[in-house]
Amino acid sequence: MMHADLIDQDDLRERLLALGFEVPSGASAEQACERVLMGLNESRAAALRSLVEQMLASGAVMLPAVREAIARQLLPALAEYKQSHG
Template sequence: MMIAELIDGDDFRARLVALGIRIPEGACPETCARMALRKHAEVGVLGLQELVRELMQHTDMMLPSVRQAIERYLLPGLR
């Protein structure tokens, strides 16, 4: 039996932090997405569009709260 690792809020936050976005510990996915979008609008975030594209290819492994935050904030904001 294969066990897939879910993309949860902590994983989402860690991936954004790895791109250089400062996000407080314990921030919910919505806060993470809003902060990432704000940083991208202010100075640009290299790799953010690629990360979002990659994550959206794995929606079946993503918690609904993470998917909803990406769809609500990052997808419209990065177009």
């Protein structure tokens, strides 16, 4: 039997917590992404960018709500941050 990794909102939250972001328990993927973008600085943006790249490249199955939150919030915010901060 094949086992696929699954990234759901709880997994996303745990990964963000491991990086030092504060995400309340029970937060949806959308809420978690909104929360981590508050007070974004260079080191936090780099850590977040690395996490997003790793998750997207991992081949894990990502729940639609998680993928959508990343696509709608994190990717545009990280691109904007990179453009405005070099």
